[in-house]
Amino acid sequence: MRHNLLALGWNNAFEDAAKKIDAAFIIGRVSRLDRGWSTIKVSASSDADGIIRVRNIGADVAVGDWVAVAPDLDRVEQVLPRYSALIRRASSDAVRAEQHAVAANIDTVFIVHAATNESNERRVERELVLAFDSGAVPVLVLTKNDLLEATEHIAALRNVARVCGIACHVVSGLTGEGLEELAKYGENNKSIAILGASGVGKSTLVNRLVGTTNQQVGEVREGDQRGRHTTVAADLVALPNGGWLIDTPGLRALNLWTSGRGIERAFADIFSLAEQCKFRDCKHQDEPNCAVVAAINRDELTIERLESMGRLVAEELALEDEQKVRVRMSNRKGMRKIN
């Protein structure tokens, strides 16, 4: 076992994967990516010895990945299999749809929303689908609790967390309220990815949890509370309890990549209602004995939530169709592998 890597989140599965790698290679964890260059932690130490910088030519890497680097430090040669990854669709170009891994090998995803903004349930739902599909456990974090307007927005967002069975923490990056509970997700060298729109307070949270001011924090705009995209690259930073946080830039577009059961889990309430519809293929529109519409009529479910699910399902189906076209096109060119 490479004991020196345990503090970085190394585990038995990585150890097995590393057996196939030349012993001369250097193994480390990607802590930052800048235009073709990876910063890689080779030990948990925060000094210069703990870090190497190499080019990532030809390798699809994300912050949090475990990689093998050739002894001459020339470039990232290999990425070890991930146990989880937060993946979004990077381009909306139909034919060249590409995936972008925001963070890899994470145990928890903090979905961060500011309690001040108009409660954005639709964005939470979308983030939840991505987070569930990552293979990590989503947790909803409502921050800026110190601001007075907070209370009423919190109820609606809390409900989104409740119906899909995830934890919800109400915190403040300013006063520090609720942060001990958040830090616990990092115990035992676990990794946490932080997802959320620009300006919600992700970097403020990271600084507070880490106890530094390393992550740059930006003002939000007066009128609409939107952020200014202060953080530009994902960053892996150490928590005092041994955990790891991945601060990410607030992404404008959060498009779905092909998912597993993310939608089913993010909309667990609707899926469970649908089991009671009369027809197995009920569209929840005007069919008789539709349990979903009945719940809307009883005010137990909003039509907006049902429609939101419909849009996400459609987005995913469209991507699957595009990918089928891509497979056909690349087969024609005699290529068998696509990604």
Ligand SMILES: Nc1nc2c(ncn2[C@@H]2O[C@H](COP(=O)(O)OP(=O)(O)OP(=O)(O)O)[C@@H](O)[C@H]2O)c(=O)[nH]1
């Ligand atoms: N009152 C209050 N303000 C906060 C809190 N957290 C963050 N802020 C303020 O919100 C603004 C944006 O915070 P950031 O931490 O830069 O937000 P971010 O989510 O990292 O934004 P991007 O890097 O642009 O994605 C700053 O002015 C912070 O001081 C909080 O808990 N309470």
Ligand SMILES: [Mg+2]
């Ligand atoms: Mg930031």
Ligand SMILES: [Zn+2]
């Ligand atoms: Zn129905």
